[in-house]
Protein backbone atom coordinates (compact mmCIF):
# COMPACT_ATOMS: atom_id res chain seq x y z
CA UNK A 220 0.00 0.00 0.00
CA UNK A 221 1.31 3.45 -0.90
CA UNK A 222 1.17 6.28 1.61
CA UNK A 223 -1.83 8.59 1.12
CA UNK A 224 -0.29 11.78 2.48
CA UNK A 225 2.25 13.69 0.45
CA UNK A 226 4.56 14.87 3.22
CA UNK A 227 5.38 17.99 1.20
CA UNK A 228 1.82 19.14 2.07
CA UNK A 229 2.89 19.16 5.72
CA UNK A 230 5.58 21.77 5.21
CA UNK A 231 3.48 24.96 5.59
CA UNK A 232 1.97 23.65 8.83
CA UNK A 233 5.26 22.29 10.11
CA UNK A 234 7.09 25.55 9.51
CA UNK A 235 4.79 27.23 12.03
CA UNK A 236 5.64 24.70 14.75
CA UNK A 237 8.98 26.09 16.03
CA UNK A 238 7.65 29.65 16.18
CA UNK A 239 4.68 28.48 18.25
CA UNK A 240 6.93 26.84 20.78
CA UNK A 241 9.60 29.55 21.15
CA UNK A 242 9.64 31.05 24.61
CA UNK A 243 6.37 29.49 25.72
CA UNK A 244 6.08 26.86 28.41
CA UNK A 245 5.20 23.45 27.03
CA UNK A 246 1.63 22.42 27.73
CA UNK A 247 1.30 19.08 25.92
CA UNK A 248 1.35 16.01 28.15
CA UNK A 249 1.83 12.55 26.65
CA UNK A 250 0.44 9.65 28.64
CA UNK A 251 2.02 6.47 27.41
CA UNK A 252 2.96 2.91 28.31
CA UNK A 253 3.74 0.05 25.92
CA UNK A 254 1.14 -2.06 27.73
CA UNK A 255 -2.66 -1.85 27.85
CA UNK A 256 -4.70 -1.87 31.05
CA UNK A 257 -2.20 0.16 33.09
CA UNK A 258 -4.47 3.19 33.58
CA UNK A 259 -3.52 5.50 30.71
CA UNK A 260 -7.07 6.44 29.72
CA UNK A 261 -8.31 6.60 33.30
CA UNK A 262 -5.43 8.86 34.29
CA UNK A 263 -5.76 11.03 31.17
CA UNK A 264 -9.50 11.51 31.79
CA UNK A 265 -9.06 12.31 35.48
CA UNK A 266 -6.25 14.81 34.93
CA UNK A 267 -8.17 16.47 32.09
CA UNK A 268 -11.41 16.73 34.07
CA UNK A 269 -9.61 17.82 37.25
CA UNK A 270 -7.80 20.68 35.54
CA UNK A 271 -10.96 21.72 33.69
CA UNK A 272 -12.89 21.76 37.01
CA UNK A 273 -10.28 24.12 38.41
CA UNK A 274 -10.82 26.56 35.57
CA UNK A 275 -8.26 25.54 32.92
CA UNK A 276 -9.04 25.06 29.23
CA UNK A 277 -8.11 21.47 28.45
CA UNK A 278 -8.10 19.32 25.32
CA UNK A 279 -7.98 15.55 25.72
CA UNK A 280 -6.88 13.69 22.58
CA UNK A 281 -7.26 9.92 22.60
CA UNK A 282 -4.71 8.51 20.14
CA UNK A 283 -6.07 5.02 20.59
CA UNK A 284 -8.64 2.88 18.72
CA UNK A 285 -9.84 1.61 22.14
CA UNK A 286 -11.82 4.81 22.75
CA UNK A 287 -11.94 4.31 26.52
CA UNK A 288 -11.89 8.03 27.33
CA UNK A 289 -15.39 8.19 25.79
CA UNK A 290 -16.49 5.70 28.44
CA UNK A 291 -14.58 7.45 31.22
CA UNK A 292 -16.17 10.80 30.42
CA UNK A 293 -19.57 9.43 29.44
CA UNK A 294 -19.88 10.49 25.79
CA UNK A 295 -19.88 7.04 24.12
CA UNK A 296 -23.51 7.40 23.03
CA UNK A 297 -23.23 11.05 22.04
CA UNK A 298 -23.03 10.69 18.25
CA UNK A 299 -22.33 14.38 17.77
CA UNK A 300 -19.12 14.10 19.77
CA UNK A 301 -18.11 10.47 19.62
CA UNK A 302 -16.86 10.27 16.03
CA UNK A 303 -14.68 7.14 16.54
CA UNK A 304 -11.59 9.17 15.78
CA UNK A 305 -12.77 10.45 12.37
CA UNK A 306 -12.00 14.15 12.91
CA UNK A 307 -8.60 13.27 14.32
CA UNK A 308 -7.80 10.95 11.41
CA UNK A 309 -8.99 13.51 8.86
CA UNK A 310 -6.91 16.29 10.41
CA UNK A 311 -3.75 14.18 10.36
CA UNK A 312 -4.34 12.86 6.85
CA UNK A 313 -5.24 16.27 5.43
CA UNK A 314 -2.41 18.06 7.28
CA UNK A 315 -4.86 20.37 9.06
CA UNK A 316 -4.96 21.70 12.64
CA UNK A 317 -6.93 19.40 14.98
CA UNK A 318 -10.52 20.49 15.66
CA UNK A 319 -12.03 19.15 18.89
CA UNK A 320 -15.22 17.13 18.52
CA UNK A 321 -16.96 18.88 21.40
CA UNK A 322 -16.92 20.09 25.00
CA UNK A 323 -17.85 17.31 27.44
CA UNK A 324 -17.51 19.31 30.68
CA UNK A 325 -17.13 23.08 31.04
CA UNK A 326 -13.58 23.75 29.86
CA UNK A 327 -12.89 20.20 28.70
CA UNK A 328 -12.79 19.53 24.96
CA UNK A 329 -12.15 16.13 23.43
CA UNK A 330 -10.77 14.60 20.26
CA UNK A 331 -12.05 11.04 20.65
CA UNK A 332 -10.23 7.89 19.67
CA UNK A 333 -11.77 4.95 17.86
CA UNK A 334 -11.73 2.67 14.86
CA UNK A 335 -10.73 5.36 12.35
CA UNK A 336 -7.33 5.50 13.99
CA UNK A 337 -6.84 1.78 13.47
CA UNK A 338 -7.94 1.85 9.86
CA UNK A 339 -6.33 5.02 8.69
CA UNK A 340 -3.60 6.42 10.84
CA UNK A 341 -1.77 3.29 11.86
CA UNK A 342 -1.60 2.01 8.28
CA UNK A 343 -0.69 5.44 6.96
CA UNK A 344 2.03 5.97 9.54
CA UNK A 345 3.62 2.60 8.86
CA UNK A 346 3.59 3.40 5.11
CA UNK A 347 5.16 6.76 5.78
CA UNK A 348 7.85 5.20 7.93
CA UNK A 349 8.67 2.71 5.18
CA UNK A 350 8.75 5.45 2.53
CA UNK A 351 10.97 7.58 4.77
CA UNK A 352 13.43 4.74 5.29
CA UNK A 353 14.01 4.83 1.53
CA UNK A 354 13.87 8.58 0.93
CA UNK A 355 15.60 9.66 4.15
CA UNK A 356 13.04 12.49 4.52
CA UNK A 357 11.92 12.65 8.19
CA UNK A 358 9.04 15.10 7.63
CA UNK A 359 6.43 12.42 8.34
CA UNK A 360 7.60 12.33 11.97
CA UNK A 361 5.84 15.68 12.41
CA UNK A 362 2.39 14.65 11.17
CA UNK A 363 0.81 14.77 14.64
CA UNK A 364 3.09 17.57 15.85
CA UNK A 365 1.85 19.81 13.04
CA UNK A 366 -1.77 18.94 13.72
CA UNK A 367 -1.55 19.46 17.48
CA UNK A 368 1.15 22.11 18.05
CA UNK A 369 -0.65 24.59 15.85
CA UNK A 370 -3.59 24.62 18.29
CA UNK A 371 -1.58 24.32 21.52
CA UNK A 372 -1.96 28.00 22.51
CA UNK A 373 -5.76 27.69 22.46
CA UNK A 374 -5.60 25.54 25.61
CA UNK A 375 -3.90 25.58 28.99
CA UNK A 376 -3.27 21.85 28.73
CA UNK A 377 -3.44 19.26 25.99
CA UNK A 378 -3.33 15.64 27.09
CA UNK A 379 -2.50 12.85 24.63
CA UNK A 380 -3.65 9.35 25.63
CA UNK A 381 -1.57 7.08 23.41
CA UNK A 382 -2.26 3.49 22.23
CA UNK A 383 0.07 0.89 23.72
CA UNK A 384 0.47 -1.25 20.62
CA UNK A 385 1.60 1.20 17.98
CA UNK A 386 5.25 2.26 17.94
CA UNK A 387 4.65 4.84 15.20
CA UNK A 388 1.75 6.46 17.03
CA UNK A 389 3.79 6.63 20.24
CA UNK A 390 6.71 8.31 18.48
CA UNK A 391 4.32 10.76 16.76
CA UNK A 392 2.91 11.70 20.18
CA UNK A 393 6.38 12.21 21.60
CA UNK A 394 7.46 14.41 18.72
CA UNK A 395 4.28 16.45 19.33
CA UNK A 396 4.49 16.61 23.14
CA UNK A 397 6.41 18.35 25.89
CA UNK A 398 6.07 16.07 28.94
CA UNK A 399 5.81 12.30 29.20
CA UNK A 400 3.99 10.64 32.08
CA UNK A 401 3.92 6.85 32.35
CA UNK A 402 1.34 5.09 34.48
CA UNK A 403 2.31 1.57 35.39
CA UNK A 404 1.21 -1.25 37.60
CA UNK A 405 3.95 -3.06 39.48
CA UNK A 406 3.81 -6.37 37.57
CA UNK A 407 6.52 -7.57 35.20
CA UNK A 408 4.69 -6.92 31.92
CA UNK A 409 3.64 -3.37 32.84
CA UNK A 410 7.27 -2.69 33.72
CA UNK A 411 8.29 -4.04 30.31
CA UNK A 412 5.83 -1.52 28.82
CA UNK A 413 7.54 1.19 30.85
CA UNK A 414 10.91 0.33 29.34
CA UNK A 415 9.33 0.50 25.84
CA UNK A 416 8.48 4.13 26.56
CA UNK A 417 12.11 5.02 27.24
CA UNK A 418 13.01 3.64 23.80
CA UNK A 419 10.27 5.72 22.16
CA UNK A 420 11.52 8.82 23.95
CA UNK A 421 15.02 8.15 22.61
CA UNK A 422 13.59 7.81 19.08
CA UNK A 423 11.67 11.07 19.37
CA UNK A 424 14.37 13.24 21.01
CA UNK A 425 16.33 14.01 17.80
CA UNK A 426 13.11 15.52 16.40
CA UNK A 427 11.91 17.09 19.65
CA UNK A 428 14.88 17.86 21.92
CA UNK A 429 12.68 19.66 24.49
CA UNK A 430 10.71 16.51 25.35
CA UNK A 431 10.96 15.75 29.09
CA UNK A 432 10.22 12.46 30.82
CA UNK A 433 8.33 13.94 33.75
CA UNK A 434 7.57 10.91 35.85
CA UNK A 435 6.04 7.51 36.53
CA UNK A 436 2.68 7.01 38.22
CA UNK A 437 2.17 3.89 40.29
CA UNK A 438 -1.33 2.91 39.27
CA UNK A 439 -3.87 0.74 41.11
CA UNK A 440 -1.52 -0.25 43.90
CA UNK A 441 -2.75 -2.10 46.95
CA UNK A 442 -2.29 -0.81 50.46
CA UNK A 443 1.09 -2.52 50.83
CA UNK A 444 3.58 -1.65 53.55
CA UNK A 445 5.61 1.46 52.85
CA UNK A 446 8.75 -0.69 52.69
CA UNK A 447 7.20 -2.72 49.83
CA UNK A 448 6.14 0.45 48.03
CA UNK A 449 9.62 1.91 48.40
CA UNK A 450 11.08 -1.23 46.85
CA UNK A 451 8.65 -1.02 43.91
CA UNK A 452 9.49 2.64 43.38
CA UNK A 453 13.22 2.07 43.26
CA UNK A 454 12.76 -0.92 40.91
CA UNK A 455 10.71 1.28 38.55
CA UNK A 456 13.28 4.06 38.66
CA UNK A 457 16.06 1.63 37.84
CA UNK A 458 13.92 0.20 34.98
CA UNK A 459 14.23 3.61 33.33
CA UNK A 460 17.84 4.07 34.47
CA UNK A 461 16.97 7.05 36.61
CA UNK A 462 15.57 8.99 33.62
CA UNK A 463 12.49 10.02 35.63
CA UNK A 464 11.26 9.74 39.22
CA UNK A 465 8.15 7.95 40.45
CA UNK A 466 5.58 10.49 41.69
CA UNK A 467 5.01 10.43 45.46
CA UNK A 468 1.27 10.09 44.90
CA UNK A 469 0.18 6.61 43.86
CA UNK A 470 -3.34 5.83 42.60
CA UNK A 471 -4.88 3.33 44.96
CA UNK A 472 -6.44 0.04 43.89
CA UNK A 473 -10.19 0.34 44.33
CA UNK A 474 -11.86 -1.94 41.81
CA UNK A 475 -15.53 -1.19 42.61
CA UNK A 476 -15.12 2.59 42.58
CA UNK A 477 -13.12 2.42 39.33
CA UNK A 478 -15.87 0.32 37.78
CA UNK A 479 -18.55 2.73 38.98
CA UNK A 480 -16.63 5.61 37.32
CA UNK A 481 -16.43 3.93 33.92
CA UNK A 482 -19.95 2.48 34.07
CA UNK A 483 -21.48 5.89 34.76
CA UNK A 484 -19.08 7.91 32.60
CA UNK A 485 -18.00 10.01 35.57
CA UNK A 486 -14.63 10.76 37.13
CA UNK A 487 -14.10 9.84 40.79
CA UNK A 488 -14.96 13.27 42.22
CA UNK A 489 -18.21 13.26 40.21
CA UNK A 490 -19.11 9.78 41.47
CA UNK A 491 -18.50 11.01 45.01
CA UNK A 492 -20.71 14.08 44.54
CA UNK A 493 -23.45 12.19 42.70
CA UNK A 494 -23.46 9.46 45.35
CA UNK A 495 -23.82 12.08 48.11
CA UNK A 496 -26.70 13.66 46.19
CA UNK A 497 -28.24 10.19 45.79
CA UNK A 498 -28.01 9.57 49.54
CA UNK A 499 -29.70 12.92 50.26
CA UNK A 500 -32.48 12.44 47.73
CA UNK A 501 -33.13 8.77 48.40
CA UNK A 502 -33.87 6.18 45.73
CA UNK A 503 -35.53 7.27 42.51
CA UNK A 504 -33.49 10.45 42.38
CA UNK A 505 -32.38 11.49 38.90
CA UNK A 506 -29.43 13.73 39.69
CA UNK A 507 -28.06 11.40 42.34
CA UNK A 508 -26.38 8.06 41.97
CA UNK A 509 -27.32 5.06 43.99
CA UNK A 510 -24.14 3.24 45.04
CA UNK A 511 -22.95 1.52 48.19
CA UNK A 512 -21.60 3.83 50.87
CA UNK A 513 -18.31 1.88 50.59
CA UNK A 514 -18.10 2.74 46.88
CA UNK A 515 -18.80 6.38 47.63
CA UNK A 516 -16.05 6.38 50.23
CA UNK A 517 -13.49 4.79 47.94
CA UNK A 518 -14.48 7.16 45.11
CA UNK A 519 -13.77 10.03 47.52
CA UNK A 520 -10.37 8.55 48.39
CA UNK A 521 -9.60 7.99 44.70
CA UNK A 522 -10.60 11.58 43.88
CA UNK A 523 -8.16 12.72 46.57
CA UNK A 524 -5.35 10.68 44.97
CA UNK A 525 -6.02 12.28 41.58
CA UNK A 526 -6.15 15.78 43.08
CA UNK A 527 -2.88 15.27 44.84
CA UNK A 528 -1.25 13.75 41.74
CA UNK A 529 -2.48 16.62 39.53
CA UNK A 530 -1.00 19.07 42.03
CA UNK A 531 2.30 17.19 42.12
CA UNK A 532 2.50 17.12 38.31
CA UNK A 533 1.95 20.87 38.07
CA UNK A 534 4.54 21.44 40.81
CA UNK A 535 7.12 19.37 39.01
CA UNK A 536 6.47 21.09 35.66
CA UNK A 537 6.70 24.46 37.42
CA UNK A 538 10.02 23.58 39.04
CA UNK A 539 11.51 22.34 35.75
CA UNK A 540 10.29 25.44 33.93
CA UNK A 541 11.94 27.53 36.65
CA UNK A 542 15.24 25.83 35.93
CA UNK A 543 15.19 23.20 38.69
CA UNK A 544 14.77 19.46 38.32
Ligand SMILES: Nc1ncnc2c1ncn2[C@@H]1O[C@H](COP(=O)(O)OP(=O)(O)O)[C@@H](O)[C@H]1O
Nearest residue numbers: 255256257258259260261439471472473474477
Ligand atom coordinates in the same frame (compact mmCIF):
# COMPACT_ATOMS: atom_id res chain seq x y z
N1 LIG B 1 -7.99 2.83 40.92
C1 LIG B 1 -8.23 1.70 40.26
N2 LIG B 1 -8.15 0.50 40.88
C2 LIG B 1 -8.37 -0.65 40.21
N3 LIG B 1 -8.67 -0.72 38.91
C3 LIG B 1 -8.75 0.45 38.23
C4 LIG B 1 -8.54 1.69 38.86
N4 LIG B 1 -8.72 2.67 37.95
C5 LIG B 1 -9.03 2.05 36.79
N5 LIG B 1 -9.04 0.72 36.94
C6 LIG B 1 -9.34 -0.26 35.92
O1 LIG B 1 -8.16 -0.50 35.15
C7 LIG B 1 -8.54 -0.92 33.85
C8 LIG B 1 -7.62 -0.33 32.80
O2 LIG B 1 -7.71 1.06 32.77
P1 LIG B 1 -7.46 1.92 31.46
O3 LIG B 1 -7.33 3.32 31.94
O4 LIG B 1 -8.47 1.65 30.42
O5 LIG B 1 -6.04 1.40 30.96
P2 LIG B 1 -5.26 1.70 29.57
O6 LIG B 1 -5.76 2.99 29.01
O7 LIG B 1 -3.81 1.77 30.00
O8 LIG B 1 -5.50 0.53 28.68
C9 LIG B 1 -10.00 -0.56 33.67
O9 LIG B 1 -10.72 -1.75 33.67
C10 LIG B 1 -10.33 0.24 34.90
O10 LIG B 1 -11.65 0.01 35.35
Ligand SMILES: [Mg+2]
Nearest residue numbers: 259260285287
Ligand atom coordinates in the same frame (compact mmCIF):
# COMPACT_ATOMS: atom_id res chain seq x y z
MG1 LIG C 1 -6.64 3.32 27.08
